[in-house]
Amino acid sequence: MRERAAMWGFSILFGSAVLGSILLGGMEPGTKPVMASGDTASLAVLMYHQVTGDPARIGDYVVTAQQFSSDLTALLLAGYTAVSVDDVLAFAEGEGDLPPKPVLITFDDGYETFIAEIYPILCETKTPCVLSLVGKYTDFYSCAEDQSLSYACLNWDEVEELAASPYVEIANHSYALHQMAEGERRGALPLEGEAEDEYRAFLANDLTSCNRCIQERTGKEVRVFAYPYGLYTDVTCDVVENLGFSMLLTCEERVNTLHRGEELKPLGRFNRSGNLSTEEVLQKIEPEK
Numbered sequence: 001m002r003e004r005a006a007m008w009g010f011s012i013l014f015g016s017a018v019l020g021s022i023l024l025g026g027m028e029p030g031t032k033p034v035m036a037s038g039d040t041a042s043l044a045v046l047m048y049h050q051v052t053g054d055p056a057r058i059g060d061y062v063v064t065a066q067q068f069s070s071d072l073t074a075l076l077l078a079g080y081t082a083v084s085v086d087d088v089l090a091f092a093e094g095e096g097d098l099p100p101k102p103v104l105i106t107f108d109d110g111y112e113t114f115i116a117e118i119y120p121i122l123c124e125t126k127t128p129c130v131l132s133l134v135g136k137y138t139d140f141y142s143c144a145e146d147q148s149l150s151y152a153c154l155n156w157d158e159v160e161e162l163a164a165s166p167y168v169e170i171a172n173h174s175y176a177l178h179q180m181a182e183g184e185r186r187g188a189l190p191l192e193g194e195a196e197d198e199y200r201a202f203l204a205n206d207l208t209s210c211n212r213c214i215q216e217r218t219g220k221e222v223r224v225f226a227y228p229y230g231l232y233t234d235v236t237c238d239v240v241e242n243l244g245f246s247m248l249l250t251c252e253e254r255v256n257t258l259h260r261g262e263e264l265k266p267l268g269r270f271n272r273s274g275n276l277s278t279e280e281v282l283q284k285i286e287p288e289k
């Protein structure tokens with residue numbers, strides 16, 4: 001962790017031409033971040049979605065790669081260190097440290113643009129991230145002719161390639177529950193009047209299907225689940241928790257307080273809207289004093 005965290009800083013420092021002289025008076029290149037020694041840690045989690053090369057398409061769920069790059073640079077300058085799922089879990093299990101200002105980067109929905117626009121930046125800056133897939137979309141775009149970068153999702157060959165990277169953790173975002181159409185199930189929520197036992201079986205089956213698809217193609221255990229649209233009930237949580245995920249991602253906008261050696265609670269995340277400036281994003285994730 002220590003070595004990787006230091007390299008994250010080092011790579012951004014030297015990989016980004018925009019930084020210029022700002023950094024020279026700041027931190028020494030290659031300086032290892034000081035690890036927090038306490039039993040609690042504040043973890044900010046950022047949630048990105050679609051990426052566009054066309055600034056006219058920027059929106060609440062669409063950013064440009066330049067915005068992402070700018071966020072990484074600003075996070076580094078503000079003293080943050082991007083951490084991996086392994087780092088967070090090790091702390092929660094009482095076996096590892098986290099740096100003083102850890103941040104977890106997440107990308108939802110598995111858009112096709114991730115591999116061309118974001119993955120090279122992650123590799124260049126050695127930044128770990130979580131990529132949450134909807135199994136049905138990945139199945140569909142593995143054989144669809146229409147591969148428009150406006151909405152297409154990654155295919156399984158690409159997911160396999162990404163999963164082999166040390167910087168990408170593939171997560172479950174449901175097999176087929178990423179929908180909000182009128183009269184249909186909203187995300188992973190129960191239908192009105194749906195019998196609880198039927199709902200439990202339905203939900204467990206959907207999430208297990210997505211796990212199975214990912215495991216078959218990547219050979220890796222699925223440790224993270226992101227609630228579609230952040231929607232859940234107590235029963236949803238109970239089903240999800242029984243499936244044995246190590247980390248759950250919600251859409252509640254808050255900084256998380258982690259306790260060393262204590263089970264990880266569902267993590268709040270801040271949506272990185274493309275309509276915000278990098279400075280506004282940083283303001284959002286600063287823990288309240």
Ligand SMILES: [Zn+2]
Pocket residue numbers: 108109173178228229
């Ligand atoms: Zn989503």
